[in-house]
Amino acid sequence: MDSETTIAPVTAEKPIVISVDCMGGDQGPSAVIAGLFICADAHSDIHFLAHGDEAQLRPLLAKRRDLIARITLVHAPRVVTMLDKPSQVMRHGEGTSMWSTIDSLKSGSAVVAVSCGNTGALMAVSMIRLRKIPGVSRPAIACFWPSQNPSGFNVMLDVGADIKADAKDLMQYAIMGSSYARNALGLTRPRVGILNVGTEEHKGSAELKLAQDLLQANATLGDYEYIGFVEGSDIPSDRVDVIVTDGFTGNIALKTGEGTARLVSDFLRSTLASTIWAKLGYLLARRAFGRLHKKMDPRSVNGGVFLGLNGTVVKSHGGADETGVAAAIGLAIRLARAGFLERLSARIASVNSAGHGAAGNTA
Amino acid sequence: MDSETTIAPVTAEKPIVISVDCMGGDQGPSAVIAGLFICADAHSDIHFLAHGDEAQLRPLLAKRRDLIARITLVHAPRVVTMLDKPSQVMRHGEGTSMWSTIDSLKSGSAVVAVSCGNTGALMAVSMIRLRKIPGVSRPAIACFWPSQNPSGFNVMLDVGADIKADAKDLMQYAIMGSSYARNALGLTRPRVGILNVGTEEHKGSAELKLAQDLLQANATLGDYEYIGFVEGSDIPSDRVDVIVTDGFTGNIALKTGEGTARLVSDFLRSTLASTIWAKLGYLLARRAFGRLHKKMDPRSVNGGVFLGLNGTVVKSHGGADETGVAAAIGLAIRLARAGFLERLSARIASVNSAGHGAAGNTA
Known part of the structure; x- marks a missing residue:
């Protein structure tokens, strides 16, 4: 609880890259570069590596000569497409912008990577170039989920790194x-729940x-509160902060939520255009609807x-525009x-060494 | 295709019960009786058995003496609660209104049963009293899902009868x-799709x-069009009519959809109350919102x-009011x-006997 200081924070002396x-x-490099400019x-203290x-890229970057000192172009001639198979990219991906982006983490030239590319390929390249943190058997993809909690979001994982997860993976x-x-x-x-078909034990x-027993047993070391099983209807609720599940179930839940939100907003749109009174009503409430739209906008929770x-x-949505990027x-x-x-690495190490003189809580 | 007439339709001679x-x-017998009256x-040609x-029940039914000839009270002294375990009810459920309701199907006194009770117990009692249709290995619960299709709904199954399903079950x-x-x-x-984490084969x-191969091979006998894998976001779409999945995934998807719709409507409600202009706008568009509310109302698709x-x-929602019932x-x-x-039974028999002189398409 007291050892947050044992980790040297990244300071202004060495800029964050x-x-x-x-x-x-899907929208090509111009959308990404526009998002990068934003x-x-x-953030005037941050440096960027732009791979591609x-x-x-050169003409796109030339539009903002004032940023030239903070954005370094890294040439990578090839591109991974949405149709490329992860196994292919893993073997023959060298020279692609995706590979180059991840390699900057491996070499230490950057600390966090961002890509809008093919999720499966990005996971495969990240796995092979970065390798798993010692003690982790299955990496996961975590997403934000709009919720009733004060922060406005819950975290759910895994939403698609792998289709399976055993009890230890869930822990x-x-x-x-x-x-x-x-x-x-x-x-x-954070309050953690396991996604299940009912809350009863x-x-x-x-x-x-x-998994229930393992999550309970490791709650203190992991510094979370285990609240038991949660159901699909709890994912956007204020009962829980972090929902854990296997990547198959998580991916289906994530896309079901997206599809449902889209259905409701399509119905709402046609409702508000259905009569002259509804149209007038919409005009009066337009600013309020604008705020609602912003709150529910998937672009604002992209990543x-x-x-x-x-x-x-960080995996950005493939179809992200500059706001999403x-x-x-x-x-x-x-x-x-x-x-x-x-x-995160220190936290995992401390849990793994539990019983053999645990390290402090650091993440 | 031509043998729909081989099944004798239920006619007016013998009333439907x-x-x-x-x-x-959750709302007690008065809500159920009120729904029954509606x-x-x-439907002036339908008869009802009211179990409980x-x-x-006697005083509740006495309110509508004009319906006395069409509603028969069947006394059952005990009640299955939401907390009762399915295995308990299966062994010791005799004398409950749920058991009595299902037994009327077994004895042939009624053709379809309806209950708002404990889902697990209802499935257990139904299984043990009615038994599976020959050739079916795992029964399923099917639900309606609001969709962009002309009918306004898609069908999804299994949404919770069992947590597992193998390829043959999915078929x-x-x-x-x-x-x-x-x-x-x-x-x-109907167009049928299998729920998966991506549409690629x-x-x-x-x-x-x-399962993909089995669904493809049996499409003609089952008289459906197999369209391949679908994702969570397709469930409310007009790409598909019937979505098949195991009961674990289906239950999570169903409840995630419900939770998401509730979140959006909560956000919408607070948006429309957030400013004086929004409130005025809501007043003008009120009738249109009323229609939207009706379209999305889970009570109207109850069952x-x-x-x-x-x-x-038919399993009604536990919390259903008279409209839901x-x-x-x-x-x-x-x-x-x-x-x-x-x-349905004839269809299953025809698929099972395929290759040994298949029966006509009947369901």
Whole structure:
């Protein structure tokens, strides 16, 4: 509880460098560069590496000569497309902007990486280049979920790094997810729940009952409060801060939530255009609707984070525009400033060495 | 395609009887009886069995002496509560209103049963009293999901009968779910998809790839169109009519959708109360919002249906009020009129005997 100071925070002496993959998004490099400019304007102490094809990036970067000292172009001639298979990219990905972006973490030239590219390929390249943190058996992708909590968000993981997770994996997700919630949402002692088909202790598979015991046993070391099983309806609630589940279930839940929110907003849009009174009503309430739109805007919560690797990688939505890209890079900057990777690694080490003289709580 | 006439439709000569469990809902027997009255008024040819404690039901039923000829009270002194364990109810459930409601199907005194009680107990009692349709290995619960399709709904199963399903189970869910979509939604040849973490053929577990082949191979016999893998975001879309998945994933998706819709409507409500202009706007658009509310109202789509048993059981939401109960009983009446159980059983028999001189398509 007292050893937050044992980790040297990243200070202003050595600037923070964020590694950005400028290719591979659906909207092309111009959207990524525009998002990068937004963050560069907002954070004058941050440096950036812009990875991609020099011929395409040079003219885009030339638009803001005032930022030239803080944005370094790293030429990578090839691009990973959304159709490329992860296994192919893992073997033959050298020379792509994605590979180059991740390698900057490996070499230590940057602290956090951001990419809008193919999720499976990005996970594969990150795995092979960065390797897992000692003691982690399955890395996970964590996402934010709009919620009734004061911060406005909950954290859910895994939402798609792997389709399976055993009890021990779920316990590690609890540790990684609560560390992430502390560093990204500023929570002190996150409440963690396991996603299940009911809250009663006898519900669900034998594996989930085993996970129940493990999460309970490691709550103090992981510095979280274990609240038991939660249901799908609890994901956006204020009952819980961190929801752990396997990547198959988490991915389905995430996309079901997205699809449902889209359905409701489509219905709302057609309702507000259905009569002249409704149209007038919309005009009067327009500013309030604008705030609602902003609150629910998936672009503003853009960025899944890969947890469990020797490097922090933020996965932006493939279709992100400049606002979405800026949100993802903003998240990367927040994690870099918090020294998140060092804290997370120390936390995992302390849990793993439990019983053999545990280290302090650091993440 | 030509043998729909081989099944004798239920005709007006012998009235249709619906068996209703009047106890066990969160709002007590008065809400159930009120819902029953709504349906009795709307369908003057239908008879009802009202199961429950005579002392409680008699005064409630006495309010509508004009319906006395069509509503028969069946005394059952005991009640299954939401806390009772399914295994207990299965062994010691005799004398409860739930048991009595299901037994009316077994004895042939009614064709479809409706209950607001404990889902697990209802499934357990239904299993043990009605038994599975020959050839079905795992029964399923199917639900409606608000969607962009012309009917306004898609069908998803299993949403919680069992936590597991293998490839053969998923194939049977496709057959049962498309038969249900034909009879409850009036679709001719439903489009069926398997829920997965991506639409590409290489995604997901080996079991899902096996299911892919089985669903494809049985599409003609099942009279559905197999469209491949679908994602969570497709569940409310117009790409698909019937979504099949295991009961763990389906239950999580269902509750995640409910939770997300609730979150959006809570945010919408507070938005519309946030400023004087927003309040005025809401007043002008009030009728349009009323229609939206009705469209999204979970009470109007109330009723999961147990498929794969020798009897049709509609599970109403535990918290249903009279509107919700009326929707569930209305669904039961629709299925009874369609002769759904006979059609479904014939369809399953025809698929099972495929290769040995298949029967005609009947459901």
